[in-house]
Amino acid sequence: MNRTVLLAGASSAAGLTTARALLDAGARVIATGRSPQRLAQLSDAGAQTEVADATSLAEMTELAERVGAVDGVVSLVGGWRGGGGLAGQTDEDFDALLPALQAVRATSRAFDAAIRTSDAGRFAIVSSTVVERPLAGGANYASMKAASETWARAVAQGYAKAARDAGATLQAASVVFRADGGLDADALARAVVGLWDADAAELNDQTITLS
Template sequence: MSMSGRTALLAGATSAAGLAAAAALVDAGARVITTGRSAERLKPLADVGARIEVADATSFTDMSALARRIGAVDLVLPLVGGWRGGGGLAGQSDEDLDALLPSFQAVRATSRAFDASIRASDAGRFAMVSSTAVERPLAGGANYTSIKAAGEAWTLAVAQGYAKAARDSDRPLRAASVILRAEGALDPDALARAVIGLWDADATESNGTIRLL
Protein backbone atom coordinates (compact mmCIF):
# COMPACT_ATOMS: atom_id res chain seq x y z
CA MET A 1 0.00 0.00 0.00
CA SER A 2 1.46 3.36 -1.01
CA MET A 3 2.32 6.02 1.57
CA SER A 4 1.90 8.72 -1.06
CA GLY A 5 -0.39 11.43 0.25
CA ARG A 6 -0.77 9.85 3.67
CA THR A 7 0.01 11.62 6.94
CA ALA A 8 2.44 10.20 9.48
CA LEU A 9 3.06 11.55 12.97
CA LEU A 10 6.36 10.74 14.66
CA ALA A 11 6.12 11.90 18.27
CA GLY A 12 9.31 12.55 20.19
CA ALA A 13 11.31 12.12 17.00
CA THR A 14 14.56 13.98 17.73
CA SER A 15 16.70 10.80 17.85
CA ALA A 16 18.65 9.18 15.02
CA ALA A 17 15.81 6.67 14.73
CA GLY A 18 13.28 9.45 14.35
CA LEU A 19 15.34 11.12 11.65
CA ALA A 20 15.72 7.87 9.70
CA ALA A 21 12.01 7.08 9.92
CA ALA A 22 11.05 10.61 8.90
CA ALA A 23 13.38 10.58 5.90
CA ALA A 24 12.05 7.19 4.75
CA LEU A 25 8.45 8.31 5.03
CA VAL A 26 9.12 11.57 3.18
CA ASP A 27 10.88 9.60 0.42
CA ALA A 28 7.81 7.35 0.23
CA GLY A 29 5.61 10.37 -0.44
CA ALA A 30 4.07 10.83 3.00
CA ARG A 31 3.28 14.08 4.73
CA VAL A 32 5.39 13.74 7.87
CA ILE A 33 4.83 15.64 11.10
CA THR A 34 7.43 15.34 13.84
CA THR A 35 7.35 16.54 17.42
CA GLY A 36 9.91 17.30 20.07
CA ARG A 37 10.33 19.62 23.02
CA SER A 38 13.22 21.54 21.45
CA ALA A 39 12.91 23.55 18.24
CA GLU A 40 16.69 23.37 17.84
CA ARG A 41 16.75 19.56 17.98
CA LEU A 42 13.88 19.38 15.48
CA LYS A 43 15.80 21.26 12.76
CA PRO A 44 17.37 18.14 11.17
CA LEU A 45 13.86 16.75 10.70
CA ALA A 46 12.79 19.89 8.88
CA ASP A 47 15.87 19.52 6.68
CA VAL A 48 14.64 16.13 5.41
CA GLY A 49 11.20 17.55 4.60
CA ALA A 50 9.19 16.92 7.76
CA ARG A 51 6.91 19.45 9.34
CA ILE A 52 8.03 20.16 12.90
CA GLU A 53 5.91 20.88 15.94
CA VAL A 54 7.19 21.76 19.40
CA ALA A 55 5.05 19.57 21.64
CA ASP A 56 5.51 17.09 24.47
CA ALA A 57 4.77 13.53 23.30
CA THR A 58 4.12 12.43 26.89
CA SER A 59 1.39 15.03 27.37
CA PHE A 60 -2.18 14.06 26.49
CA THR A 61 -3.03 17.76 26.45
CA ASP A 62 -0.30 18.57 23.93
CA MET A 63 -1.06 15.57 21.76
CA SER A 64 -4.81 16.25 21.77
CA ALA A 65 -4.21 19.84 20.71
CA LEU A 66 -1.94 18.60 17.92
CA ALA A 67 -4.55 16.08 16.79
CA ARG A 68 -7.07 18.90 16.42
CA ARG A 69 -4.60 21.02 14.44
CA ILE A 70 -3.40 18.46 11.93
CA GLY A 71 -6.61 16.57 11.22
CA ALA A 72 -6.47 13.23 9.42
CA VAL A 73 -3.61 10.90 10.34
CA ASP A 74 -2.66 7.48 8.97
CA LEU A 75 0.30 6.62 11.22
CA VAL A 76 1.19 7.47 14.80
CA LEU A 77 4.58 6.34 16.12
CA PRO A 78 5.82 7.50 19.54
CA LEU A 79 9.62 7.43 19.68
CA VAL A 80 10.38 8.61 23.20
CA GLY A 81 12.96 6.14 24.49
CA GLY A 82 16.28 5.66 26.19
CA TRP A 83 17.93 3.07 28.38
CA ARG A 84 18.97 3.01 32.02
CA GLY A 85 20.20 -0.10 33.78
CA GLY A 86 22.92 -2.10 35.44
CA GLY A 87 23.74 -2.74 39.06
CA GLY A 88 21.57 -5.81 39.48
CA LEU A 89 18.19 -5.66 41.12
CA ALA A 90 19.45 -3.43 43.92
CA GLY A 91 20.66 -0.97 41.31
CA GLN A 92 17.20 -0.40 39.83
CA SER A 93 16.81 3.09 41.22
CA ASP A 94 13.71 5.24 41.41
CA GLU A 95 15.60 7.90 39.47
CA ASP A 96 16.19 5.50 36.59
CA LEU A 97 12.56 4.42 36.62
CA ASP A 98 11.45 8.05 36.49
CA ALA A 99 13.77 8.65 33.52
CA LEU A 100 12.35 5.65 31.65
CA LEU A 101 8.69 6.34 32.40
CA PRO A 102 8.22 8.92 29.58
CA SER A 103 8.54 6.07 27.06
CA PHE A 104 5.34 4.54 28.39
CA GLN A 105 3.68 7.92 28.89
CA ALA A 106 4.22 8.74 25.21
CA VAL A 107 2.58 5.48 24.13
CA ARG A 108 -0.43 6.29 26.32
CA ALA A 109 -0.75 9.93 25.34
CA THR A 110 -0.39 9.51 21.59
CA SER A 111 -2.62 6.46 21.27
CA ARG A 112 -5.38 8.14 23.24
CA ALA A 113 -5.14 11.52 21.53
CA PHE A 114 -5.12 10.05 18.01
CA ASP A 115 -7.45 7.10 18.58
CA ALA A 116 -10.33 8.56 16.56
CA SER A 117 -7.99 9.74 13.80
CA ILE A 118 -6.38 6.34 13.31
CA ARG A 119 -9.74 4.57 13.32
CA ALA A 120 -11.08 7.06 10.76
CA SER A 121 -8.24 6.32 8.32
CA ASP A 122 -8.77 3.68 5.64
CA ALA A 123 -5.42 2.17 6.66
CA GLY A 124 -4.52 3.58 10.07
CA ARG A 125 -1.49 2.34 11.96
CA PHE A 126 -0.26 2.82 15.52
CA ALA A 127 3.09 1.35 16.47
CA MET A 128 5.47 1.35 19.41
CA VAL A 129 9.14 0.42 19.60
CA SER A 130 9.95 -2.23 22.17
CA SER A 131 12.75 -4.69 22.84
CA THR A 132 13.24 -8.44 22.80
CA ALA A 133 14.47 -7.96 26.37
CA VAL A 134 10.84 -8.23 27.51
CA GLU A 135 11.04 -11.95 26.67
CA ARG A 136 14.06 -12.52 28.92
CA PRO A 137 14.18 -9.85 31.63
CA LEU A 138 17.44 -9.46 33.52
CA ALA A 139 17.81 -8.09 37.03
CA GLY A 140 20.04 -5.29 35.78
CA GLY A 141 17.43 -4.16 33.28
CA ALA A 142 14.29 -4.71 35.35
CA ASN A 143 13.23 -1.06 35.22
CA TYR A 144 13.68 -0.90 31.47
CA THR A 145 11.95 -4.16 30.61
CA SER A 146 9.06 -3.38 32.95
CA ILE A 147 8.43 -0.09 31.15
CA LYS A 148 8.64 -1.77 27.74
CA ALA A 149 6.33 -4.57 28.87
CA ALA A 150 3.82 -2.00 30.05
CA GLY A 151 4.01 -0.27 26.67
CA GLU A 152 3.44 -3.57 24.88
CA ALA A 153 0.41 -4.34 27.05
CA TRP A 154 -1.02 -0.92 26.28
CA THR A 155 -0.37 -1.35 22.55
CA LEU A 156 -2.18 -4.69 22.55
CA ALA A 157 -5.08 -3.02 24.36
CA VAL A 158 -5.13 -0.43 21.57
CA ALA A 159 -5.35 -3.30 19.08
CA GLN A 160 -8.34 -4.76 20.93
CA GLY A 161 -9.96 -1.34 20.91
CA TYR A 162 -9.58 -1.04 17.15
CA ALA A 163 -11.06 -4.50 16.63
CA LYS A 164 -13.98 -3.83 18.95
CA ALA A 165 -14.77 -0.49 17.31
CA ALA A 166 -14.85 -2.18 13.90
CA ARG A 167 -17.14 -4.96 15.17
CA ASP A 168 -19.46 -2.55 16.96
CA SER A 169 -19.84 -0.42 13.83
CA ASP A 170 -20.19 -3.49 11.59
CA ARG A 171 -17.33 -2.23 9.42
CA PRO A 172 -14.15 -3.89 8.17
CA LEU A 173 -11.09 -3.54 10.41
CA ARG A 174 -8.81 -0.95 8.84
CA ALA A 175 -6.70 0.14 11.83
CA ALA A 176 -3.82 -1.88 13.24
CA SER A 177 -1.74 -1.50 16.39
CA VAL A 178 1.68 -3.12 16.10
CA ILE A 179 4.68 -3.74 18.37
CA LEU A 180 8.13 -3.36 16.79
CA ARG A 181 10.77 -5.19 18.81
CA ALA A 182 14.47 -4.44 18.49
CA GLU A 183 17.13 -6.91 19.53
CA GLY A 184 19.88 -4.98 21.27
CA ALA A 185 20.47 -1.36 20.32
CA LEU A 186 17.87 0.14 18.00
CA ASP A 187 19.07 0.28 14.39
CA PRO A 188 17.61 3.46 12.83
CA ASP A 189 17.65 2.02 9.31
CA ALA A 190 15.92 -1.18 10.44
CA LEU A 191 13.24 0.90 12.13
CA ALA A 192 12.75 2.98 8.99
CA ARG A 193 12.24 -0.17 6.91
CA ALA A 194 9.81 -1.59 9.46
CA VAL A 195 7.77 1.61 9.52
CA ILE A 196 7.36 1.58 5.75
CA GLY A 197 6.52 -2.12 6.03
CA LEU A 198 3.58 -1.50 8.37
CA TRP A 199 1.33 -1.53 5.29
CA ASP A 200 2.72 -4.76 3.81
CA ALA A 201 -0.29 -6.61 5.22
CA ASP A 202 -3.84 -5.45 5.83
CA ALA A 203 -5.15 -4.55 9.25
CA THR A 204 -6.76 -7.91 9.93
CA GLU A 205 -3.35 -9.59 9.61
CA SER A 206 -1.34 -6.86 11.34
CA ASN A 207 -3.48 -5.77 14.29
CA GLY A 208 -2.06 -6.94 17.61
CA THR A 209 1.11 -8.43 16.10
CA ILE A 210 4.76 -8.26 17.13
CA ARG A 211 7.40 -7.68 14.46
CA LEU A 212 11.14 -8.06 14.91
CA LEU A 213 13.33 -5.30 13.53
Template structure:
Protein backbone atom coordinates in the same frame (compact mmCIF):
# COMPACT_ATOMS: atom_id res chain seq x y z
CA UNK B 1 12.86 5.29 -3.38
CA UNK B 2 10.31 3.03 -1.73
CA UNK B 3 6.67 4.01 -2.09
CA UNK B 4 3.65 3.00 -0.08
CA UNK B 5 2.09 -0.29 -1.05
CA UNK B 6 -1.49 -1.37 -1.56
CA UNK B 7 -2.98 1.53 0.37
CA UNK B 8 -1.37 4.29 -1.68
CA UNK B 9 0.73 7.36 -0.93
CA UNK B 10 -0.20 10.68 0.59
CA UNK B 11 -0.43 9.41 4.15
CA UNK B 12 -0.24 11.78 7.12
CA UNK B 13 2.09 10.30 9.72
CA UNK B 14 3.05 11.67 13.14
CA UNK B 15 6.48 10.70 14.46
CA UNK B 16 6.31 11.49 18.17
CA UNK B 17 9.69 11.96 19.80
CA UNK B 18 11.55 12.30 16.53
CA UNK B 19 14.86 13.80 17.67
CA UNK B 20 16.75 10.49 17.81
CA UNK B 21 18.62 8.80 14.96
CA UNK B 22 15.67 6.43 14.63
CA UNK B 23 13.26 9.34 14.41
CA UNK B 24 15.31 11.02 11.69
CA UNK B 25 15.57 7.79 9.69
CA UNK B 26 11.86 7.07 10.00
CA UNK B 27 10.90 10.61 9.01
CA UNK B 28 13.25 10.59 6.01
CA UNK B 29 11.95 7.21 4.80
CA UNK B 30 8.31 8.25 5.18
CA UNK B 31 8.88 11.53 3.31
CA UNK B 32 10.68 9.64 0.54
CA UNK B 33 7.70 7.29 0.32
CA UNK B 34 5.33 10.19 -0.26
CA UNK B 35 3.98 10.85 3.22
CA UNK B 36 3.32 14.13 4.92
CA UNK B 37 5.32 13.73 8.12
CA UNK B 38 4.75 15.73 11.30
CA UNK B 39 7.65 15.23 13.69
CA UNK B 40 7.44 16.26 17.33
CA UNK B 41 10.06 16.89 19.97
CA UNK B 42 10.66 19.12 22.93
CA UNK B 43 13.64 20.90 21.35
CA UNK B 44 13.38 22.97 18.21
CA UNK B 45 17.14 22.80 17.73
CA UNK B 46 17.15 19.01 17.84
CA UNK B 47 14.30 18.89 15.32
CA UNK B 48 16.27 20.88 12.76
CA UNK B 49 17.73 17.80 11.07
CA UNK B 50 14.26 16.26 10.78
CA UNK B 51 12.98 19.45 9.17
CA UNK B 52 15.89 19.31 6.71
CA UNK B 53 14.72 15.78 5.81
CA UNK B 54 11.39 17.21 4.67
CA UNK B 55 9.22 16.74 7.73
CA UNK B 56 7.03 19.39 9.32
CA UNK B 57 8.25 19.89 12.86
CA UNK B 58 6.22 20.80 15.93
CA UNK B 59 7.75 21.55 19.31
CA UNK B 60 5.48 19.51 21.56
CA UNK B 61 5.77 17.03 24.42
CA UNK B 62 4.67 13.56 23.30
CA UNK B 63 4.04 12.57 26.92
CA UNK B 64 1.39 15.29 27.30
CA UNK B 65 -2.15 14.26 26.46
CA UNK B 66 -3.17 17.91 26.23
CA UNK B 67 -0.43 18.79 23.73
CA UNK B 68 -1.00 15.68 21.63
CA UNK B 69 -4.76 16.28 21.62
CA UNK B 70 -4.19 19.85 20.43
CA UNK B 71 -1.95 18.57 17.64
CA UNK B 72 -4.52 15.96 16.63
CA UNK B 73 -7.21 18.63 16.38
CA UNK B 74 -4.96 20.83 14.24
CA UNK B 75 -4.09 18.04 11.83
CA UNK B 76 -7.48 16.45 11.35
CA UNK B 77 -6.50 13.59 9.03
CA UNK B 78 -3.90 11.24 10.52
CA UNK B 79 -3.04 7.85 9.04
CA UNK B 80 -0.16 6.83 11.26
CA UNK B 81 1.44 7.51 14.63
CA UNK B 82 4.89 6.24 15.60
CA UNK B 83 5.80 6.68 19.27
CA UNK B 84 9.58 6.94 19.57
CA UNK B 85 10.16 8.46 23.00
CA UNK B 86 12.89 6.25 24.43
CA UNK B 87 16.06 5.98 26.43
CA UNK B 88 17.85 3.48 28.65
CA UNK B 89 18.85 3.58 32.29
CA UNK B 90 20.07 0.54 34.18
CA UNK B 91 22.83 -1.64 35.50
CA UNK B 92 23.86 -2.55 39.02
CA UNK B 93 21.70 -5.63 39.36
CA UNK B 94 18.32 -5.55 41.05
CA UNK B 95 19.66 -3.42 43.91
CA UNK B 96 20.73 -0.83 41.36
CA UNK B 97 17.22 -0.32 39.95
CA UNK B 98 16.71 3.10 41.47
CA UNK B 99 13.52 5.10 41.67
CA UNK B 100 15.30 7.91 39.83
CA UNK B 101 16.09 5.63 36.89
CA UNK B 102 12.53 4.32 36.84
CA UNK B 103 11.14 7.85 36.80
CA UNK B 104 13.51 8.73 33.93
CA UNK B 105 12.15 5.81 31.90
CA UNK B 106 8.46 6.51 32.51
CA UNK B 107 8.16 8.96 29.57
CA UNK B 108 8.42 5.93 27.27
CA UNK B 109 5.09 4.64 28.59
CA UNK B 110 3.60 8.09 29.03
CA UNK B 111 4.16 8.88 25.34
CA UNK B 112 2.52 5.63 24.23
CA UNK B 113 -0.50 6.42 26.41
CA UNK B 114 -0.79 10.06 25.33
CA UNK B 115 -0.33 9.55 21.60
CA UNK B 116 -2.65 6.57 21.35
CA UNK B 117 -5.42 8.36 23.22
CA UNK B 118 -5.04 11.67 21.42
CA UNK B 119 -5.03 10.19 17.91
CA UNK B 120 -7.42 7.29 18.45
CA UNK B 121 -10.36 8.90 16.68
CA UNK B 122 -8.30 10.13 13.75
CA UNK B 123 -6.60 6.77 13.24
CA UNK B 124 -9.90 4.93 13.27
CA UNK B 125 -11.32 7.40 10.74
CA UNK B 126 -8.48 6.60 8.33
CA UNK B 127 -8.91 3.87 5.74
CA UNK B 128 -5.54 2.48 6.87
CA UNK B 129 -4.65 3.83 10.30
CA UNK B 130 -1.46 2.57 11.90
CA UNK B 131 -0.21 2.99 15.48
CA UNK B 132 3.27 1.67 16.27
CA UNK B 133 5.69 1.59 19.17
CA UNK B 134 9.27 0.43 19.54
CA UNK B 135 10.01 -2.12 22.25
CA UNK B 136 12.87 -4.38 23.23
CA UNK B 137 13.68 -8.07 23.38
CA UNK B 138 14.32 -7.39 27.07
CA UNK B 139 10.57 -7.80 27.54
CA UNK B 140 10.85 -11.49 26.65
CA UNK B 141 13.96 -12.05 28.78
CA UNK B 142 14.31 -9.35 31.45
CA UNK B 143 17.57 -9.16 33.34
CA UNK B 144 18.07 -7.92 36.88
CA UNK B 145 20.22 -5.01 35.75
CA UNK B 146 17.58 -3.85 33.31
CA UNK B 147 14.45 -4.57 35.35
CA UNK B 148 13.25 -0.96 35.30
CA UNK B 149 13.70 -0.74 31.55
CA UNK B 150 12.06 -4.10 30.83
CA UNK B 151 9.12 -3.27 33.09
CA UNK B 152 8.42 0.02 31.32
CA UNK B 153 8.75 -1.59 27.90
CA UNK B 154 6.45 -4.44 28.95
CA UNK B 155 3.86 -1.96 30.15
CA UNK B 156 4.14 -0.10 26.85
CA UNK B 157 3.58 -3.33 24.94
CA UNK B 158 0.53 -4.12 27.08
CA UNK B 159 -0.88 -0.69 26.30
CA UNK B 160 -0.26 -1.10 22.57
CA UNK B 161 -2.02 -4.48 22.67
CA UNK B 162 -4.97 -2.85 24.43
CA UNK B 163 -5.04 -0.30 21.60
CA UNK B 164 -5.18 -3.22 19.16
CA UNK B 165 -8.11 -4.70 21.04
CA UNK B 166 -9.89 -1.36 20.89
CA UNK B 167 -9.40 -1.15 17.13
CA UNK B 168 -10.73 -4.68 16.64
CA UNK B 169 -13.71 -4.14 18.90
CA UNK B 170 -14.68 -0.90 17.17
CA UNK B 171 -14.62 -2.65 13.79
CA UNK B 172 -16.74 -5.53 15.10
CA UNK B 173 -19.23 -3.19 16.73
CA UNK B 174 -19.54 -1.21 13.49
CA UNK B 175 -19.99 -4.39 11.46
CA UNK B 176 -17.21 -3.37 9.10
CA UNK B 177 -13.73 -4.52 8.15
CA UNK B 178 -10.74 -3.83 10.39
CA UNK B 179 -8.83 -0.92 8.84
CA UNK B 180 -6.65 0.18 11.75
CA UNK B 181 -3.75 -1.67 13.35
CA UNK B 182 -1.58 -1.34 16.44
CA UNK B 183 1.87 -2.86 16.01
CA UNK B 184 4.88 -3.46 18.26
CA UNK B 185 8.37 -3.36 16.81
CA UNK B 186 10.78 -5.28 19.02
CA UNK B 187 14.57 -5.13 18.72
CA UNK B 188 17.60 -6.18 20.72
CA UNK B 189 19.71 -3.34 19.36
CA UNK B 190 17.69 -0.88 17.35
CA UNK B 191 18.93 -0.26 13.82
CA UNK B 192 17.50 3.01 12.53
CA UNK B 193 17.43 1.91 8.91
CA UNK B 194 15.66 -1.35 9.64
CA UNK B 195 13.06 0.48 11.69
CA UNK B 196 12.50 3.05 8.96
CA UNK B 197 11.87 0.36 6.33
CA UNK B 198 9.54 -1.51 8.66
CA UNK B 199 7.54 1.63 9.39
CA UNK B 200 7.00 2.37 5.70
CA UNK B 201 6.03 -1.27 5.24
CA UNK B 202 3.09 -0.91 7.62
CA UNK B 203 0.99 0.27 4.69
CA UNK B 204 1.96 -2.73 2.55
CA UNK B 205 -0.23 -5.12 4.55
CA UNK B 206 -3.86 -5.20 5.58
CA UNK B 207 -4.77 -4.17 9.10
CA UNK B 208 -6.16 -7.63 9.88
CA UNK B 209 -2.70 -9.10 9.30
CA UNK B 210 -0.96 -6.44 11.39
CA UNK B 211 -3.17 -5.67 14.34
CA UNK B 212 -1.78 -6.88 17.70
CA UNK B 213 1.36 -8.14 16.00
CA UNK B 214 4.92 -8.10 17.35
CA UNK B 215 7.42 -7.53 14.54
CA UNK B 216 11.01 -8.50 15.30
CA UNK B 217 13.62 -6.17 13.82
Protein backbone atom coordinates in the same frame (compact mmCIF):
# COMPACT_ATOMS: atom_id res chain seq x y z
CA MET C 1 2.46 6.35 -0.42
CA ASN C 2 -0.13 9.04 0.06
CA ARG C 3 -0.19 8.93 3.85
CA THR C 4 0.24 11.37 6.73
CA VAL C 5 2.39 9.94 9.51
CA LEU C 6 3.14 11.51 12.87
CA LEU C 7 6.41 10.61 14.55
CA ALA C 8 6.14 11.43 18.25
CA GLY C 9 9.43 12.19 19.96
CA ALA C 10 11.27 12.13 16.65
CA SER C 11 14.41 14.14 17.40
CA SER C 12 16.65 11.06 17.69
CA ALA C 13 18.77 9.47 14.97
CA ALA C 14 16.09 6.81 14.57
CA GLY C 15 13.45 9.50 14.18
CA LEU C 16 15.41 11.28 11.45
CA THR C 17 16.09 8.05 9.57
CA THR C 18 12.44 7.03 9.76
CA ALA C 19 11.26 10.46 8.68
CA ARG C 20 13.54 10.40 5.65
CA ALA C 21 12.37 6.92 4.64
CA LEU C 22 8.72 7.96 4.88
CA LEU C 23 9.36 11.15 2.92
CA ASP C 24 11.21 9.20 0.24
CA ALA C 25 8.18 6.91 0.01
CA GLY C 26 5.92 9.90 -0.61
CA ALA C 27 4.41 10.37 2.83
CA ARG C 28 3.73 13.60 4.62
CA VAL C 29 5.61 13.49 7.91
CA ILE C 30 4.78 15.43 11.06
CA ALA C 31 7.60 15.20 13.60
CA THR C 32 7.24 16.26 17.22
CA GLY C 33 9.81 17.03 19.88
CA ARG C 34 10.41 19.38 22.77
CA SER C 35 13.50 21.09 21.35
CA PRO C 36 13.23 23.38 18.31
CA GLN C 37 16.98 23.01 17.81
CA ARG C 38 16.83 19.22 17.65
CA LEU C 39 13.82 19.34 15.34
CA ALA C 40 15.69 21.53 12.84
CA GLN C 41 17.30 18.57 11.10
CA LEU C 42 13.86 17.02 10.57
CA SER C 43 12.56 20.26 9.11
CA ASP C 44 15.57 20.41 6.80
CA ALA C 45 14.74 16.87 5.64
CA GLY C 46 11.25 17.97 4.64
CA ALA C 47 9.14 17.06 7.65
CA GLN C 48 6.57 19.33 9.23
CA THR C 49 7.83 19.91 12.75
CA GLU C 50 5.79 20.63 15.85
CA VAL C 51 7.22 21.58 19.24
CA ALA C 52 5.11 19.45 21.56
CA ASP C 53 5.61 17.07 24.48
CA ALA C 54 4.58 13.56 23.41
CA THR C 55 4.09 12.55 27.05
CA SER C 56 1.38 15.19 27.56
CA LEU C 57 -2.16 14.17 26.72
CA ALA C 58 -3.20 17.82 26.64
CA GLU C 59 -0.50 18.78 24.15
CA MET C 60 -1.07 15.72 21.97
CA THR C 61 -4.82 16.31 21.96
CA GLU C 62 -4.32 19.93 20.91
CA LEU C 63 -1.96 18.78 18.16
CA ALA C 64 -4.40 16.12 16.96
CA GLU C 65 -7.16 18.69 16.69
CA ARG C 66 -4.88 21.09 14.82
CA VAL C 67 -3.29 18.75 12.27
CA GLY C 68 -6.47 16.90 11.39
CA ALA C 69 -6.42 13.61 9.51
CA VAL C 70 -3.47 11.28 10.01
CA ASP C 71 -2.88 7.73 8.85
CA GLY C 72 -0.19 6.69 11.28
CA VAL C 73 1.33 7.50 14.66
CA VAL C 74 4.68 6.09 15.73
CA SER C 75 5.80 6.67 19.31
CA LEU C 76 9.59 7.04 19.40
CA VAL C 77 10.14 8.37 22.93
CA GLY C 78 12.76 6.08 24.46
CA GLY C 79 15.91 5.91 26.53
CA TRP C 80 17.76 3.36 28.59
CA ARG C 81 19.03 3.18 32.15
CA GLY C 82 20.17 0.07 33.96
CA GLY C 83 22.89 -1.92 35.59
CA GLY C 84 23.79 -2.69 39.16
CA GLY C 85 21.57 -5.74 39.55
CA LEU C 86 18.24 -5.49 41.32
CA ALA C 87 19.70 -3.20 43.96
CA GLY C 88 20.72 -0.80 41.22
CA GLN C 89 17.18 -0.30 39.92
CA THR C 90 16.72 3.14 41.40
CA ASP C 91 13.58 5.21 41.58
CA GLU C 92 15.42 7.95 39.68
CA ASP C 93 16.10 5.59 36.78
CA PHE C 94 12.51 4.37 36.82
CA ASP C 95 11.23 7.95 36.65
CA ALA C 96 13.63 8.70 33.78
CA LEU C 97 12.24 5.75 31.79
CA LEU C 98 8.59 6.55 32.50
CA PRO C 99 8.18 9.09 29.65
CA ALA C 100 8.36 6.28 27.08
CA LEU C 101 5.21 4.72 28.53
CA GLN C 102 3.57 8.10 29.02
CA ALA C 103 4.11 8.90 25.35
CA VAL C 104 2.52 5.62 24.24
CA ARG C 105 -0.52 6.38 26.39
CA ALA C 106 -0.85 10.03 25.37
CA THR C 107 -0.38 9.58 21.63
CA SER C 108 -2.67 6.57 21.33
CA ARG C 109 -5.44 8.35 23.21
CA ALA C 110 -5.11 11.71 21.47
CA PHE C 111 -5.04 10.24 17.96
CA ASP C 112 -7.44 7.34 18.53
CA ALA C 113 -10.28 8.83 16.50
CA ALA C 114 -7.97 9.90 13.67
CA ILE C 115 -6.41 6.45 13.35
CA ARG C 116 -9.78 4.71 13.39
CA THR C 117 -11.18 7.16 10.82
CA SER C 118 -8.34 6.60 8.35
CA ASP C 119 -8.85 3.94 5.69
CA ALA C 120 -5.48 2.50 6.76
CA GLY C 121 -4.70 3.75 10.25
CA ARG C 122 -1.56 2.53 11.97
CA PHE C 123 -0.25 2.95 15.52
CA ALA C 124 3.20 1.60 16.37
CA ILE C 125 5.60 1.58 19.30
CA VAL C 126 9.22 0.54 19.69
CA SER C 127 9.95 -2.08 22.33
CA SER C 128 12.74 -4.58 22.93
CA THR C 129 13.24 -8.32 23.07
CA VAL C 130 14.36 -7.86 26.68
CA VAL C 131 10.71 -8.21 27.68
CA GLU C 132 11.08 -11.92 26.86
CA ARG C 133 14.22 -12.38 28.95
CA PRO C 134 14.44 -9.58 31.54
CA LEU C 135 17.59 -9.30 33.61
CA ALA C 136 17.87 -7.99 37.14
CA GLY C 137 20.12 -5.18 35.96
CA GLY C 138 17.52 -4.04 33.46
CA ALA C 139 14.37 -4.66 35.43
CA ASN C 140 13.23 -1.04 35.28
CA TYR C 141 13.72 -0.89 31.52
CA ALA C 142 12.13 -4.27 30.78
CA SER C 143 9.14 -3.45 32.97
CA MET C 144 8.55 -0.17 31.18
CA LYS C 145 8.76 -1.86 27.78
CA ALA C 146 6.41 -4.62 28.89
CA ALA C 147 3.90 -2.05 30.11
CA SER C 148 4.12 -0.19 26.81
CA GLU C 149 3.51 -3.41 24.90
CA THR C 150 0.49 -4.18 27.05
CA TRP C 151 -0.94 -0.75 26.31
CA ALA C 152 -0.34 -1.17 22.57
CA ARG C 153 -2.11 -4.52 22.63
CA ALA C 154 -5.05 -2.91 24.41
CA VAL C 155 -5.11 -0.31 21.63
CA ALA C 156 -5.25 -3.18 19.12
CA GLN C 157 -8.23 -4.70 20.93
CA GLY C 158 -9.93 -1.32 20.90
CA TYR C 159 -9.52 -0.99 17.15
CA ALA C 160 -10.90 -4.49 16.59
CA LYS C 161 -13.86 -3.93 18.89
CA ALA C 162 -14.75 -0.59 17.31
CA ALA C 163 -14.79 -2.17 13.85
CA ARG C 164 -16.77 -5.17 15.06
CA ASP C 165 -19.35 -3.03 16.85
CA ALA C 166 -19.80 -0.92 13.72
CA GLY C 167 -20.10 -3.97 11.51
CA ALA C 168 -17.18 -2.63 9.48
CA THR C 169 -13.98 -4.06 8.07
CA LEU C 170 -10.99 -3.51 10.35
CA GLN C 171 -8.88 -0.69 8.93
CA ALA C 172 -6.70 0.25 11.91
CA ALA C 173 -3.81 -1.70 13.38
CA SER C 174 -1.64 -1.36 16.47
CA VAL C 175 1.80 -2.92 16.14
CA VAL C 176 4.77 -3.50 18.45
CA PHE C 177 8.28 -3.36 16.98
CA ARG C 178 10.91 -5.12 19.07
CA ALA C 179 14.59 -4.28 18.75
CA ASP C 180 16.93 -7.20 19.36
CA GLY C 181 19.85 -5.48 21.05
CA GLY C 182 20.47 -1.88 20.06
CA LEU C 183 17.90 -0.16 17.88
CA ASP C 184 18.81 -0.34 14.19
CA ALA C 185 17.46 2.91 12.73
CA ASP C 186 17.41 1.59 9.16
CA ALA C 187 15.52 -1.55 10.19
CA LEU C 188 12.98 0.54 12.05
CA ALA C 189 12.54 2.87 9.09
CA ARG C 190 11.90 -0.03 6.73
CA ALA C 191 9.40 -1.56 9.13
CA VAL C 192 7.49 1.69 9.57
CA VAL C 193 7.23 2.28 5.82
CA GLY C 194 6.08 -1.33 5.45
CA LEU C 195 3.14 -0.85 7.79
CA TRP C 196 0.98 0.07 4.80
CA ASP C 197 1.98 -3.00 2.77
CA ALA C 198 -0.30 -5.36 4.70
CA ASP C 199 -3.98 -5.37 5.63
CA ALA C 200 -4.95 -4.15 9.07
CA ALA C 201 -6.39 -7.56 9.96
CA GLU C 202 -2.97 -9.13 9.37
CA LEU C 203 -1.09 -6.46 11.32
CA ASN C 204 -3.30 -5.68 14.27
CA ASP C 205 -1.89 -6.90 17.60
CA GLN C 206 1.29 -8.17 15.94
CA THR C 207 4.76 -8.08 17.51
CA ILE C 208 7.48 -7.71 14.90
CA THR C 209 11.16 -8.21 15.68
CA LEU C 210 13.28 -5.77 13.69
CA SER C 211 15.96 -7.24 11.46
